[in-house]
Amino acid sequence: MPPTARLQGVTRTFKDVTAVADLDLELEPGRIYGLLGPNGSGKTTTLRTMLGLVQPDRGVVELLGGPPNDASRGRVGFVPEQRGLPDNSKVESLLVFIARMRGFSRADAKRRASEWIDRLDLGEKASDRVKTLSNGQQQKVQIALALLCEPEVIFMDEPLAALDPQHQDLVNRHVREAAANGATVVLSTHRLHEAQTLIDHVVMMYRGTKVLDQPLESAIEEAFDGTWRVRATGDHSWIEGPEIDAITPDGNDLVVRIAAGENVRGLLSRAAEAPGQLRSIEAVLPTLFDLYMTHARRHDPAAEIPQ
């Protein structure tokens, strides 16, 4: 299946600052991408370049099979980082307006607006002016605007900001549904814990350069450092073995670190020889946060893990 968006050798500078340097990126349909990186790493410039809102100094940009143009951008949904809805507009009228600008008839636009107002739990606010809404409600309106016309690509810059957990979950469900229907979703965010439950591909940027571009699952597997959480009863001496680097008590559990290049088979064999003692064993997989910090430290040794 052809990519929905592609950047090849894209470079963009603003005065003396290189926002994006020689970036290659391909987005596939039906996937949810997490675009991560510290402030100023080039995430927003990357999004805007793919949308055609920012022109690259060098490189090739393709959106839905060609250079971004009005036709292809009309098939895109966009949630900007900063809310910028017209203050005096009413929620429903704004949604109808955008749908009509995308070519839908008035009746169809109204139907879609009404549907998304319900879906995003904005029913009571449909006739209210934007300026009377809370930040979270305004964010939901932005998300509704992005999803309203069943876009094939959805760019979301911090979509979960200002949303309470209940509505974060609501938005996540709609994003997953859009991806399940074949849309490509790109999520630029600093909310790593929330993003981990949503994305299935991680792209990390650092100072305008891509430092990670991998399916989340394989990225986590690669980053796995051989740490296992073991719960056992009785004597724990069977756990020790030549491949074990360290055993650290953690409450009722033991955190067991297996040396690099070794695997868990030896531990499991010894557990089999000590019947009844092993209650449970699970891999301590790195989180998206761990991945992020690993790469942050790799490129900036001064980066500290927040306590």
Add this chain to the structure above:
Amino acid sequence: MIRGIVVYALHGIEEHLRSWTFWLSVVALPAIITIAVLPDVLSSDGQTPLHVVAPSVELRALIEDAAADSEMDIALHKVAPADAKVVLHFDGDAPGDLKPRLVVAKGDAPRRENRRAKSLVRQIRKRALLTDAQRALLDAAGADDSDELDDAVLKSLMPAIVGLFTIFGLYAGFSSATSLTKSRDEEFFNVLRLGTPSAVIFLGGLLERAALGAIVWLPICVLVILTPILIVLGMAVLQPENAVDYLVWTPGLAAVGTLAGYLVAAGAGSVAGHLTRDSPVLKGTGQIAPLLLLFMMPAVFRISEYSITEPTFLLVIPALGPVIAAKGLVDGLPQVWIPIVGLLQLGWCLAALRLGAWAYGLEDGMFDDLRRRFRRAQ
């Protein structure tokens, strides 16, 4: 594309129609200005007699004739009455050697009194220059100086109309430009731009402004149409053929005033909106605009008067408008389009003026003719 333009414009119009500031500009502000301006403009010269002091019999006869011709209510005195607040003195004996002097007992001279006095002096000088034979011929033909009277009324009305409409234009342009620029500058515009050609946004915005301008003009258009009709009806007995002047020039000048004000304000407003979009204090400019405009009225009237006596000045205002307004009108277009659009708008304004001149039969030497008409009215 046409559908997109219409949808864009209609949405903007709907948004404005829901805004109380817009209706303030359409209804409340015109009402306030009308109340403030019309009594002065439309008040009859004959409501209270103008006290005139003339030393010689010959001069008094001349003044009486001139006042009668002008249908001006005057009270002639040998010496100034003690209770008169405004007195027009004539020093000198011979009609050719008149030295008018307006004396005001207290406070500022009411503009109306001042105007009446000047008109009377003009009439007297005019009559003084005529020979007896000419005067007899004039009286026999019934061609009294109602033309001169018309000119006086025109002179009073036109600055008011131009000023009035310039204010409406200024306000409408400013408020619409600030709000449009605000929304265009923010991220919503980026959402809107997805899949929407720049031309649709530009032309839609233009259509929206034009429609809003028309709505803003509407109440005053009624005045513009009704006022000359009423004047013409009222003057039918005197000189009905002069009705053309009112019917032609009042809406014409109103249109020029509004267009000019609207464009200038749209430009200024768009710049202000752009500069102030993150400033909560300056964002309030939309709310205080009506007050500012009320304070601007005297200046606008001066400009209007100057525009009439020096009609080429009229060209400056619409010429400035497009240049400044271009920035606001072309938000979202690549920078290279801005001067092109500015030139197009300038051409559009000049074409509108030209079209107006053609419609009023002033195709050739329009401004010479304007200048001549208003110099004559001085």
